[in-house]
Amino acid sequence: MADHVTVRRARADAKDVADLVTRLAADYGERAVTSRAVRDGHSHGEGFADSGLPDVVVFPETNEEVAAIVGLASAARVPVIAFGVGTSIEGQVAAINGGVCIDLTRMSRVLEVNAADLDCRVQAGVLREQLNAELRDTGLFFPIDPGANATIGGMASTRASGTNAVRYGTMRENVLGLTVVTPDGRIVRTGGRARKSSAGYDLTRLFVGAEGTLGVITEIQLRLYGMPESICAAVCQFGTLEGAVQTVISAMQQAIPVARIELLDDVQMDACIRYSQLEGYAVKPTLFFEFHGSESAVAEQSGALQAIAAEFGGSAFERATRPEERNRLWKARHAAYYAAKAMFPGKDVFATDACVPISRLADCLLETKADADATGLVAPIVGHVGDGNFHLCVPYDARDPADRAKAEGLARRISLRAIAMGGTCTGEHGIGIHKLDALVAEHGEAVDLMRTIKRALDPHNIMNPGKTVPQ
Amino acid sequence: MADHVTVRRARADAKDVADLVTRLAADYGERAVTSRAVRDGHSHGEGFADSGLPDVVVFPETNEEVAAIVGLASAARVPVIAFGVGTSIEGQVAAINGGVCIDLTRMSRVLEVNAADLDCRVQAGVLREQLNAELRDTGLFFPIDPGANATIGGMASTRASGTNAVRYGTMRENVLGLTVVTPDGRIVRTGGRARKSSAGYDLTRLFVGAEGTLGVITEIQLRLYGMPESICAAVCQFGTLEGAVQTVISAMQQAIPVARIELLDDVQMDACIRYSQLEGYAVKPTLFFEFHGSESAVAEQSGALQAIAAEFGGSAFERATRPEERNRLWKARHAAYYAAKAMFPGKDVFATDACVPISRLADCLLETKADADATGLVAPIVGHVGDGNFHLCVPYDARDPADRAKAEGLARRISLRAIAMGGTCTGEHGIGIHKLDALVAEHGEAVDLMRTIKRALDPHNIMNPGKTVPQ
Numbered sequence: 001m002a003d004h005v006t007v008r009r010a011r012a013d014a015k016d017v018a019d020l021v022t023r024l025a026a027d028y029g030e031r032a033v034t035s036r037a038v039r040d041g042h043s044h045g046e047g048f049a050d051s052g053l054p055d056v057v058v059f060p061e062t063n064e065e066v067a068a069i070v071g072l073a074s075a076a077r078v079p080v081i082a083f084g085v086g087t088s089i090e091g092q093v094a095a096i097n098g099g100v101c102i103d104l105t106r107m108s109r110v111l112e113v114n115a116a117d118l119d120c121r122v123q124a125g126v127l128r129e130q131l132n133a134e135l136r137d138t139g140l141f142f143p144i145d146p147g148a149n150a151t152i153g154g155m156a157s158t159r160a161s162g163t164n165a166v167r168y169g170t171m172r173e174n175v176l177g178l179t180v181v182t183p184d185g186r187i188v189r190t191g192g193r194a195r196k197s198s199a200g201y202d203l204t205r206l207f208v209g210a211e212g213t214l215g216v217i218t219e220i221q222l223r224l225y226g227m228p229e230s231i232c233a234a235v236c237q238f239g240t241l242e243g244a245v246q247t248v249i250s251a252m253q254q255a256i257p258v259a260r261i262e263l264l265d266d267v268q269m270d271a272c273i274r275y276s277q278l279e280g281y282a283v284k285p286t287l288f289f290e291f292h293g294s295e296s297a298v299a300e301q302s303g304a305l306q307a308i309a310a311e312f313g314g315s316a317f318e319r320a321t322r323p324e325e326r327n328r329l330w331k332a333r334h335a336a337y338y339a340a341k342a343m344f345p346g347k348d349v350f351a352t353d354a355c356v357p358i359s360r361l362a363d364c365l366l367e368t369k370a371d372a373d374a375t376g377l378v379a380p381i382v383g384h385v386g387d388g389n390f391h392l393c394v395p396y397d398a399r400d401p402a403d404r405a406k407a408e409g410l411a412r413r414i415s416l417r418a419i420a421m422g423g424t425c426t427g428e429h430g431i432g433i434h435k436l437d438a439l440v441a442e443h444g445e446a447v448d449l450m451r452t453i454k455r456a457l458d459p460h461n462i463m464n465p466g467k468t469v470p471q
Numbered sequence: 472m473a474d475h476v477t478v479r480r481a482r483a484d485a486k487d488v489a490d491l492v493t494r495l496a497a498d499y500g501e502r503a504v505t506s507r508a509v510r511d512g513h514s515h516g517e518g519f520a521d522s523g524l525p526d527v528v529v530f531p532e533t534n535e536e537v538a539a540i541v542g543l544a545s546a547a548r549v550p551v552i553a554f555g556v557g558t559s560i561e562g563q564v565a566a567i568n569g570g571v572c573i574d575l576t577r578m579s580r581v582l583e584v585n586a587a588d589l590d591c592r593v594q595a596g597v598l599r600e601q602l603n604a605e606l607r608d609t610g611l612f613f614p615i616d617p618g619a620n621a622t623i624g625g626m627a628s629t630r631a632s633g634t635n636a637v638r639y640g641t642m643r644e645n646v647l648g649l650t651v652v653t654p655d656g657r658i659v660r661t662g663g664r665a666r667k668s669s670a671g672y673d674l675t676r677l678f679v680g681a682e683g684t685l686g687v688i689t690e691i692q693l694r695l696y697g698m699p700e701s702i703c704a705a706v707c708q709f710g711t712l713e714g715a716v717q718t719v720i721s722a723m724q725q726a727i728p729v730a731r732i733e734l735l736d737d738v739q740m741d742a743c744i745r746y747s748q749l750e751g752y753a754v755k756p757t758l759f760f761e762f763h764g765s766e767s768a769v770a771e772q773s774g775a776l777q778a779i780a781a782e783f784g785g786s787a788f789e790r791a792t793r794p795e796e797r798n799r800l801w802k803a804r805h806a807a808y809y810a811a812k813a814m815f816p817g818k819d820v821f822a823t824d825a826c827v828p829i830s831r832l833a834d835c836l837l838e839t840k841a842d843a844d845a846t847g848l849v850a851p852i853v854g855h856v857g858d859g860n861f862h863l864c865v866p867y868d869a870r871d872p873a874d875r876a877k878a879e880g881l882a883r884r885i886s887l888r889a890i891a892m893g894g895t896c897t898g899e900h901g902i903g904i905h906k907l908d909a910l911v912a913e914h915g916e917a918v919d920l921m922r923t924i925k926r927a928l929d930p931h932n933i934m935n936p937g938k939t940v941p942q
Contacts, residue, residue, distance in 0.1 A: 114830065188915075189916075198897045199910055200921050203917055205676035253587060294771060297768060389666075422664040423665040446660060446661050453677075
């Protein structure tokens with residue numbers, strides 16, 4: 001879909017870019033890098049193989065440095081692309097018009113942890129696993145878990161979620177406030193530490209999910225949670241995909257506060273069993289659960305879910321309460337993408353991201369599976385099904401135009417099917433450059449309001465141009 | 472603080488207004504009302520006595536009619552003020568520049584209830600109690616409860632919350648999508664029915680809390696919840712305010728999922744005992760609780776809280792599980808404002824709305840109580856303290872400039888104190904016209920971004936001018 005992208009302004013003037021690179025080299029020395037290898041490494045994320053070389057990669061260490069870099073780029077009308085660790089998968093970080101890539105990984109400090117208030121403030125380059133490691137002694141944790149060990153800034157920018165969102169919400173619900181460098185180089189704080197506020201427009205939610213098109217997020221105030229007294233994982237296998245999906249629907253409708261509820265279809269289970277040496281499981285549609293709470297609450301929740309699963313033909317629960325057992329299961333779940341990739345060595349893999357109201361989940365999954373089967377592509381399904389969100393991890397050959405067309409056609413039909421069922425083309429991966437058409441199909445006239453906001457806040461279209469909202 | 476308000480454009484040209492009123496009368500007949508009584512009734516909300524007469528009140532019945540009215544007002548550059556039932560308390564609905572008041576109470580249908588998906592779509596004029604009455608047979612409920620029987624459109628526009636927010640979140644978390652009429656008269660849908668989405672900018676959250684300054688909300692897609700299997704209310708009295716507050720802080724830090732946790736200080740208890748004939752309670756700082764869940768979960772939660780309360784000098788819990796007992800308690804709690812009003816017949820009452828991180832709650836409450844005592848004003852305290860949010864209901868004489876200055880001074884100090892403690896000047900009442908200065912004190916440079924958005928989406932400043940964001 002990238003072919004249809006138009007931007008308000010073409011690539012910046014070559015001399016302006018050269019002057020800016022010279023100036024950044026003078027100001028930042030070895031922290032302004034123009035080597036081909038580093039620029040290559042900052043030219044793309046994961047997923048579809050779109051890329052775009054930035055002209056320079058700068059590694060700022062403070063809010064003020066980010067503001068200075070953006071200010072210079074703004075004056076020169078040169079694009080600015082914020083970069084974490086490049087795990088986004090819709091082309092969000094490809095410098096498709098060149099420009100300055102701002103790598104935030106040197107801004108990687110946890111600035112404050114307010115244990116009593118269950119919140120913390122981190123720099124944008126802090127990694128998810130790093131944050132939880134630093135929190136360990138406090139008895140608190142940050143639950144949002146998109147699988148990849150992404151930066152918190154990147155997770156905020158793509159409105160990420162993942163396996164825990166069914167219980168703890170997404171980045172939308174868990175970001176209390178932000179520090180943002182605006183397109184004209186100002187440092188602005190949004191939101192705050194209060195749990196709720198009715199003070200003015202919700203700028204925090206506007207920047208969360210904006211994929212760096214409205215400003216560069218440099219700091220994030222996050223909600224934290226107490227480590228549950230008890231955690232129990234469980235695995236349940238089903239004879240049919242319908243049985244697994246109906247179990248999820250019932251659990252959600254009965255409001256069982258499950259912390260994770262993940263579906264792997266038979267194809268994905270096959271891949272995961274091989275890739276992660278998961279022993280003792282059949283190649284069947286499977287649900288992975290996790291329950292958080294007091295010991296009695298966890299027992300009550302898992303008992304209730306086991307009863308529901310049994311109604312729909314589920315096997316007896318295999319429970320894992322010891323951390324190492326649980327970790328093995330979730331590691332296998334998180335490796336689903338790599339397991340799919342390993343099925344066809346040398347092929348690329350792209351992931352779809354439909355999310356629908358739970359009552360339409362069975363229809364959407366089954367139609368999608370039939371659609372995928374008809375293309376001849378092998379398409380394992382994995383999903384955060386408690387939210388109605390599922391992914392196909394589709395191995396394909398990016399260098400083969402026919403294979404690529406087949407893959408993109410499937411991806412587009414999945415987006416449109418989810419939208420037709422009252423859902424969204426992206427539950428958590430974002431729009432990037434690949435879903436601009438789908439955004440218009442989903443939001444229609446509202447896209448014009450998004451465009452108005454983009455033009456008002458970034459009149460020179462320098463912030464990650466060509467992404468998120470068609471101009 | 473209303474004195475400092477400036478608007479980009481003065482009152483609309485008198486002839487333009489007259490022509491518009493004539494046109495609306497022609498189009499809407501008896502549904503376009505210019506009688507003084509009806510305009511008076513639409514000139515103010517509750518709280519501080521600011522008011523402003525609209526030139527005409529129109530009662531549309533469809534999205535298209537709202538769009539047509541806004542389109543005409545836009546062409547004539549005449550202000551538009553959306554109106555529900557007038558329970559906002561920061562001057563949000565005062566037509567301070569005249570204009571067209573759009574009364575949405577004839578748009579009062581519940582459009583769809585998707586029980587399986589735990590969501591519904593309602594017109595903006597649906598009342599909170601009406602919605603829950605219509606939901607009763609489904610086993611579902613909508614938890615947000617600001618006390619007043621407000622319209623859902625008004626609650627969305629002020630980002631309302633209330634007693635249940637500690638468990639279920641605020642309107643921010645519970646609005647899935649909106650239908651909005653934009654300042655140029657287009658009908659736009661935002662969000663959707665999926666539980667989460669990363670598709671583009673979060674317009675839903677931008678309109679929630681915008682107090683009608685960016686558009687008129689005409690329909691709201693809401694999250695619903697299953698009625699809990701078991702509900703238990705409890706009351707606990709304390710020798711000191713500190714004991715009550717420390718109990719709340721401990722409960723929050725231990726993440727006990729209490730559904731409501733409300734504080735009434737001794738002055739407020741005195742007022743409530745008299746006003747609501749609450750028998751058997753002492754004039755002491757008091758916590759009202761409610762627990763939702765399975766029977767065992769409710770027993771576990773209330774047992775844990777009772778143990779915490781006992782540590783801080785709380786009395787034995789007095790529990791109420793029967794609906795009529797619970798309702799009596801919560802009715803008394805919700806009548807706090809009227810109970811305060813009844814203490815001084817003939818006086819007005821305004822409510823403050825500080826919200827701070829929970830670790831600062833005791834400091835903030837105690838300093839505020841001392842501050843209020845020093846003014847000589849009687850200031851009962853009531854609060855959604857699980858969120859760090861509390862209100863003073865302050866009786867004063869609006870016609871006495873000295874009394875009003877004293878009341879406004881106290882209100883301003885409370886806002887600034889909350890901000891200095893890392894909190895917000897308004898947890899749930901909004902900015903309206905009274906807190907424009909406080910918004911600037913709280914958000915600084917970010918207010919400029921809000922202004923940029925306002926000017927981009929409403930270039931002629933016709934949507935509820937003079938509110939929410941200083942122009």
